[in-house]
Amino acid sequence: MRPVVELRDLTRSFEQGGVRIDVLRGVNLDVMPGEIVALLGPSGSGKSTLLQAVGLLEGGFGGEIVIAGHSAEKSDANARTALRRDHLGFVYQFHHLLPDFDARENVVLPQLVAGVPRGDAESRAEELLSALGLAHRLDHRPSQLSGGEQQRVAVARGLANRPDLVLADEPTGNLDEATSDKVLEQFLSLVRGEGSAALIATHNERLAARMDRVVRLHEGVLE
Numbered sequence: 378m379r380p381v382v383e384l385r386d387l388t389r390s391f392e393q394g395g396v397r398i399d400v401l402r403g404v405n406l407d408v409m410p411g412e413i414v415a416l417l418g419p420s421g422s423g424k425s426t427l428l429q430a431v432g433l434l435e436g437g438f439g440g441e442i443v444i445a446g447h448s449a450e451k452s453d454a455n456a457r458t459a460l461r462r463d464h465l466g467f468v469y470q471f472h473h474l475l476p477d478f479d480a481r482e483n484v485v486l487p488q489l490v491a492g493v494p495r496g497d498a499e500s501r502a503e504e505l506l507s508a509l510g511l512a513h514r515l516d517h518r519p520s521q522l523s524g525g526e527q528q529r530v531a532v533a534r535g536l537a538n539r540p541d542l543v544l545a546d547e548p549t550g551n552l553d554e555a556t557s558d559k560v561l562e563q564f565l566s567l568v569r570g571e572g573s574a575a576l577i578a579t580h581n582e583r584l585a586a587r588m589d590r591v592v593r594l595h596e597g598v599l600e
Contacts, residue, residue: 379446380407381464381542381574382431388439389426400426402597403440408542408574413565415585416578418594424578427594428544431576432465433457445541462491466540466573468564470547472531474519480506480526481515484533491538498537505533508570509563525556532564536571543568543575549584561587 387404390397400423408414418424430438433449442449445464449457474483484502489495506515509529519527528549535543548564549557561584568575577588585591593600 378410380409380443381412381445382406382408382576383443384431384440385443386440387427387430387442389423389430389437399597401430401438404594404597404599406592406599408576410541410574411569411572412590413568413575413577413588415588415591416576416594417580417582417585417591418578419580422594423597424580424594425546428546428576428578431542432467432544433461462538464541466535466538466543468531468535468543468545468548470550472519472527474527474530474534476519479516479518480511480522480530480533483519483530484537487534488537493538501537502533505536505567506530508567509533523556524552525560528552528560529563532560532567536567536573539571540573543573543577545575545577547579548577550579550581557584 384404384406387401389401390399404427416424416427429435430442444460447460449460452460475486478486481499481502484505485495485498488498488501503515506512509532511526511529514522514526522530549561552560565587579585
């Protein structure tokens with residue numbers, strides 16, 4: 378069985394005030410299909426940078442990134458966009474929902490972009506939102522939802538196109554502890570039910586312990 382994502386000797390450096398800062402220094406990681414991996418490290422350790430690399434969201438990285446068997450380095454811009462669309466889903470700490478659209482539409486829209494017929498996209502959105510306890514909130518806009526509800530919509534949106542791999546950056550970091558626990562439980566349950574893999578960045582040891590495997594980012598290297 379081939380990994381969903383393969384990272385080989387991944388590096389990333391920045392220049393700041395004339396000083397070179399090595400954020401990633403030869404990261405190697407495989408995530409297998411259906412595996413939920415916690416990426417643990419304190420704030421500023423490079424977790425978000427690593428997720429940006431896997432998500433093919435920016436350039437400037439050294440090493441090799443392979444998504445679903447396709448080398449990102451050997452892909453042009455259009456092919457990289459297709460890799461993101463066809464294989465990856467994203468959930469961020471801040472939900473970034475579209476304020477003028479209701480919960481259902483926020484989950485429908487990425488599916489329409491991927492070419493899913495509207496009827497199928499709406500059915501999929503309602504299925505996911507219902508699984509997250511939001512069947513009664515489908516027609517509510519983000520401003521009418523609580524923080525936990527908004528993040529649940531963001532989770533549904535991240536899973537809408539049935540990604541092979543979900544990338545989540547502190548997905549409950551903006552919520553209080555009780556709400557965070559509940560949203561994470563629903564998130565992990567839904568990811569497992571969908572059969573997706575996930576790479577979830579967190580600084581919370583307690584939350585990381587609920588995942589299948591924990592890797593630690595320390596001084597730019599995974600331990």
